Amino acid sequence: xxxxxxxxxxxxxxxxxxxxxxxxxxxxxxxxxxxxxxxxxxxxxxxxxxxxxxxxxxxxxxxxxxxxxxxxxxxxxxxxxxxxxxxxxxxxxxxxxxxxxxxxxxxxxxxxxxxxxxxxxxxxxxxxxxxxxxxxxxxxxxxxxxxxxxxxxxxxxxxxxxxxxxxxxxxxxxxxxxxxxxxxxxxxxxxxxxxxxxxxxxxxxxxxxxxxxxxxxxxxxxxxxxxxxxxxxxxxxxxxxxxxxxxxxxxxxxxxxxxxxxxxxxxxxxxxxxxxxxxxxxxxxxxxxxxxxxxxxxxxxxxxxxxxxxxxxxxxxxxxxxxxxxxxxxxxxxxxxxxxxxxxxxxxxxxxxxxxxxxxxxxxxxxxxxxxxxxxxxxxxxxxxxxxxxxxxxxxxxxxxxxxxxxxxxxxxxxxxxxxxxxxxxxxxxxxxxxxxxxxxxxxxxxxxxxxxxxxxxxxxxxxxxxxxxxx
Amino acid sequence: xxxxxxxxxxxxxxxxxxxxxxxxxxxxxxxxxxxxxxxxxxxxxxxxxxxxxxxxxxxxxxxxxxxxxxxxxxxxxxxxxxxxxxxxxxxxxxxxxxxxxxxx
Numbered sequence: 401x402x403x404x405x406x407x408x409x410x411x412x413x414x415x416x417x418x419x420x421x422x423x424x425x426x427x428x429x430x431x432x433x434x435x436x437x438x439x440x441x442x443x444x445x446x447x448x449x450x451x452x453x454x455x456x457x458x459x460x461x462x463x464x465x466x467x468x469x470x471x472x473x474x475x476x477x478x479x480x481x482x483x484x485x486x487x488x489x490x491x492x493x494x495x496x497x498x499x500x501x502x503x504x505x506x507x508x509x510x511x512x513x514x515x516x517x518x519x520x521x522x523x524x525x526x527x528x529x530x531x532x533x534x535x536x537x538x539x540x541x542x543x544x545x546x547x548x549x550x551x552x553x554x555x556x557x558x559x560x561x562x563x564x565x566x567x568x569x570x571x572x573x574x575x576x577x578x579x580x581x582x583x584x585x586x587x588x589x590x591x592x593x594x595x596x597x598x599x600x601x602x603x604x605x606x607x608x609x610x611x612x613x614x615x616x617x618x619x620x621x622x623x624x625x626x627x628x629x630x631x632x633x634x635x636x637x638x639x640x641x642x643x644x645x646x647x648x649x650x651x652x653x654x655x656x657x658x659x660x661x662x663x664x665x666x667x668x669x670x671x672x673x674x675x676x677x678x679x680x681x682x683x684x685x686x687x688x689x690x691x692x693x694x695x696x697x698x699x700x701x702x703x704x705x706x707x708x709x710x711x712x713x714x715x716x717x718x719x720x721x722x723x724x725x726x727x728x729x730x731x732x733x734x735x736x737x738x739x740x741x742x743x744x745x746x747x748x749x750x751x752x753x754x755x756x757x758x759x760x761x762x763x764x765x766x767x768x769x770x771x772x773x774x775x776x777x778x779x780x781x782x783x784x785x786x787x788x789x790x791x792x793x794x795x796x797x798x799x800x801x802x803x804x805x806x807x808x809x810x811x812x813x814x815x816x817x818x819x820x821x822x823x824x825x826x827x828x829x830x831x832x833x834x835x836x837x838x839x840x841x842x843x844x845x846x847x848x849x850x851x852x853x854x855x856x857x858x859x860x861x862x863x864x865x866x867x868x869x870x871x872x
Numbered sequence: 873x874x875x876x877x878x879x880x881x882x883x884x885x886x887x888x889x890x891x892x893x894x895x896x897x898x899x900x901x902x903x904x905x906x907x908x909x910x911x912x913x914x915x916x917x918x919x920x921x922x923x924x925x926x927x928x929x930x931x932x933x934x935x936x937x938x939x940x941x942x943x944x945x946x947x948x949x950x951x952x953x954x955x956x957x958x959x960x961x962x963x964x965x966x967x968x969x970x971x972x973x974x975x976x
Contacts, residue, residue, distance in 0.1 A: 409895055476969055520936050522932060545932040555905040555976045576931040578890070579910040583902055589888055589909065596897070598930070599942060651915070677902040736962030777949030785952025796957050810957040814965060 437851035450609035473737040488760035501773025504534035510608035512538035515600035536573035546575040565777030617651020633764035636749035639664035642712035645764035649715035665752035666693035668721035682805040720819035746772035750799035884938030
């Protein structure tokens with residue numbers, strides 16, 4: 401070990417691979433195939449756990465087995481606005497019932513189990529979301545130290561209320577919270593902490609972080625079958641880094657749901673730069689938005705591990721966006737019509753479900769696969785109070801007039817709730833463009849072609865055709 | 873002026889990267905400001921006032937040095953103000969469900 405390590409940005413980043421390898425206990429090199437290709441299935445099988453093992457591990461720390469509720473009043477409201485014969489039944493999986501109040505407990509459960517098994521004294525996670533509280537809560541149960549690194553405040557010292565609440569929750573579970581100003585160098589600080597403490601990297605993107613969510617998809621399939629005697633027509637998943645989509649879809653596959661559409665929904669935050677000190681606090685959603693959803697879909701390996709286990713384009717059948725105002729509206733409907741005060745961020749897919757249920761048959765079942773806890777700071781009223789303080793206009797109107805960072809339009813009627821389709825082919829083409837850059841335009845080997853076809857849920861023919869156009 | 877004593881729960885502030893040390897490719901508004909950090913822990917020093925350079929022991933036992941910015945700092949989160957744009961949503965949709973909207 402070097403006694404005088406170089407702590408400059410470049411110096412620390414140059415030690416990235418070594419730090420990572422030590423901090424996750426996985427030798428990712430063994431899964432590399434050739435060029436850009438790696439053996440995803442081998443990584444998931446070898447480094448992950450079987451569904452049965454995951455269930456047992458999660459039982460140890462009270463994770464999962466959350467209830468599935470039918471949203472009778474929301475379905476009734478959909479049917480008031482749907483064509484005759486349309487208006488699917490909406491169900492919601494109440495993931496807020498997990499120990500730390502969100503589905504993220506599932507992801508954290510395996511990471512903390514793994515850290516304990518491998519003899520690490522503690523875990524570190526880089527997250528401004530619910531995952532921090534989840535890791536802190538699971539660490540508390542397993543007697544591990546925990547550090548959560550958050551991006552929290554801008555250069556004016558203004559902090560996102562939702563992230564402040566998440567920091568408070570981490571502290572409530574006994575974690576140390578390292579709070580940073582805006583910038584992607586959070587990863588730099590994260591690496592320094594891993595190196596200093598020798599803790600486990602409880603990344604959202606290891607095979608453990610994904611295998612933990614498979615039980616969610618599996619449970620909901622079992623619950624829907626038990627309740628209505630058939631598979632859900634669609635499962636709606638709030639999409640950010642891709643883990644929720646990947647893990648849930650894998651769980652649905654393991655349950656044998658062959659005809660269930662896997663649909664991702666993100667809040668549209670287009671036009672707001674994720675690394676911008678100015679834009680940071682003008683986002684009223686801190687996750688489940690396009691700022692993560694699009695870049696992580698089109699290049700998953702931007703994550704804090706060498707190979708990201710969350711690879712959403714392998715699993716998504718469709719992808720839509722909704723507006724911030726629509727999600728706040730749905731959060732209000734969930735509380736006022738269904739008696740569940742949840743969210744707001746977790747209600748992104750609920751807004752999508754409300755819109756899509758209108759077009760689906762009455763006997764179809766559509767499942768919203770998560771809720772999250774709510775509390776001071778993490779609630780529509782403080783988020784909108786904060787948005788107004790920053791000069792963002794909040795008004796009732798037409799959702800299509802929304803401009804992220806400038807206004808938040810709360811719909812005037814439930815009939816206005818709509819989804820905007822994101823063309824997955826365009827995301828796949830962006831992915832190929834990035835591959836072409838990585839390869840300097842070089843040709844794809846047969847192994848790479850097969851890899852990309854699986855990676856993009858398409859044919860090798862499609863990859864060949866569009867890789868050429870991407871500059872290959 | 874209020875002073876923190878050894879063992880008090882405090883918050884420190886530190887510059888992690890000066891603007892010229894930051895990552896390449898940042899938007900200009902981010903590149904021109906430093907990357908800064910806040911951490912809480914128990915004060916190691918004997919007594920200190922806000923603004924002093926101090927050392928703390930964090931929840932994981934790490935020693936961190938920085939400028940003292942808060943003594944037993946409050947959680948500044950609340951429920952904000954009720955939002956006029958949200959207040960009528962429940963009434964409006966319950967009316968739709970009960971059919972009252974049609975009768976009016």
